[in-house]
Amino acid sequence: MMKVRGLTALAAMTVVLVFASAAQAASSWSSGLIEKSHITNCPSIIFGDPYIEEGAWTWTGQYLDPANPPDVGQTFYVDVVAGAVGNSCSGQRVHFEILGLPVSGMATAITGGTPVICWAINWNTSPASAVQEPPPPAGACPQAPQAGIFNATGASFDAVDSSGNNPAPWPLPQGRGWEIQIPVTVDHALHGGFGYCNDCNAFDTFVLDGNSSPHLYPHQGLFVDAPGVNPGGGGGPGGTAGGTSQGLTANPQKPPPAAAPTGKRAAALKKCKKKKGSARKKCKKKALKLPV
Numbered sequence: 250m251m252k253v254r255g256l257t258a259l260a261a262m263t264v265v266l267v268f269a270s271a272a273q274a275a276s277s278w279s280s281g282l283i284e285k286s287h288i289t290n291c292p293s294i295i296f297g298d299p300y301i302e303e304g305a306w307t308w309t310g311q312y313l314d315p316a317n318p319p320d321v322g323q324t325f326y327v328d329v330v331a332g333a334v335g336n337s338c339s340g341q342r343v344h345f346e347i348l349g350l351p352v353s354g355m356a357t358a359i360t361g362g363t364p365v366i367c368w369a370i371n372w373n374t375s376p377a378s379a380v381q382e383p384p385p386p387a388g389a390c391p392q393a394p395q396a397g398i399f400n401a402t403g404a405s406f407d408a409v410d411s412s413g414n415n416p417a418p419w420p421l422p423q424g425r426g427w428e429i430q431i432p433v434t435v436d437h438a439l440h441g442g443f444g445y446c447n448d449c450n451a452f453d454t455f456v457l458d459g460n461s462s463p464h465l466y467p468h469q470g471l472f473v474d475a476p477g478v479n480p481g482g483g484g485g486p487g488g489t490a491g492g493t494s495q496g497l498t499a500n501p502q503k504p505p506p507a508a509a510p511t512g513k514r515a516a517a518l519k520k521c522k523k524k525k526g527s528a529r530k531k532c533k534k535k536a537l538k539l540p541v
Contacts, residue, residue: 275317278328278500280310281449281469288460291338305341305421307331307454309467310500312430318472324358324432328500329406329452329467331419332372332426339459342418345429346403346453347394348466354436355450357394357404363432365392365406368499373424379499382427386411390429399453399464406431418457428500441470 288304312326319325331343349355359365367382367390384390389408395416397403406429407416419427439448451468517536524532 275314276312278310278312279315279469280308280330280500281467283308284454284465284467285334286456286458286461286463286465288335288337288341288458291336294338302335304335304337304458304460305331305333305343305426305456305465307343307452307456307465307467309450309452309469311450311469311471313472315472318474320474321436321438321476322434323473324363324434325473326363326366326430326432327450327469327471328428328430329454330370330426330428330500331421331454331456332370333421333423336423337458337460341421341423341459342457343421343427344398344418344453344455344457345406346397346400346455347406347431348400348403348451348453350394350402350404353450355433356435358432358434359392359394360432365390365432366430367391368428368430370426370428370499371424372426379428381499385409385413391416399455403453418455421456435471435473437473438475439471439473441472 283306285306286304287301289299290302293299307330309327309329312328313319327347329345329347331345333341335341350357364384367388368379369382370377370379382388382390384392389410391406391409392413394404395407397405405416408419409416421427433450442448449468449470451466454465454467456463456465517532521529521532521536
């Protein structure tokens with residue numbers, strides 16, 4: 250599995266979460282439905298009793314105050330999140346591609362005050378924790394969109410090297426994942442909606458998992474006020490025209506880590522640890538057939 254610059258140092262870094270001030274408390278992430286992939290559990294293949302499990306989860310959202318959405322032309326943030334739930338023999342990686350630029354009237358708005366923000370999220374901790382991945386040269390958070398690989402009107406946001414080049418999919422160890430927060434603007438009012446709609450943002454999340462490696466399409470209705478409606482709308486923290494990245498929080502509330510074995514299976518696997526060699530292998534194979 251590839252290593253992203255800065256990722257190996259996460260264990261030694263202090264968890265950094267940026268919280269909104271009291272004046273900005275009404276703004277938060279509004280997330281859409283979770284899209285899920287499925288894989289064959291790796292240990293179950295090894296022990297001769299393969300079964301299917303969820304591979305990765307992905308979703309997208311908008312950062313806003315629902316009572317005071319951003320205005321047309323004002324910068325606001327959308328995000329995309331992916332986390333590995335299952336255990337794939339090949340490991341998992343993810344490629345993020347925001348769709349519909351510029352056909353939908355949306356454009357990226359990346360500046361020094363409104364950068365792309367990347368979070369390395371760990372769902373193996375309780376509660377889930379997140380560490381901000383720096384931009385190059387210290388880290389791998391891209392500060393410019395890359396050309397869409399699968400969609401002519403898409404823009405990719407893969408991990409980059411110290412020079413900001415050579416994009417590559419983000420690694421997804423089990424129980425961990427990534428959130429990419431992207432500043433955008435739109436040129437017309439948006440009124441949300443459900444499902445695939447003209448007022449939704451959408452991502453092509455390509456999960457490389459050594460199984461079916463599916464394309465998942467998380468989407469979420471967006472809300473943007475027409476000119477003159479709620480002037481000074483809340484496009485970013487503080488409701489400033491464009492806002493800054495200060496005040497944005499990580500959005501790690503989903504997914505949970507893969508469920509640990511419980512009940513009879515957990516008890517049997519615990520006993521297997523005391524065995525060695527082929528006896529342990531036979532014990533695990535038998536244990537994995539027990540109910541969870």
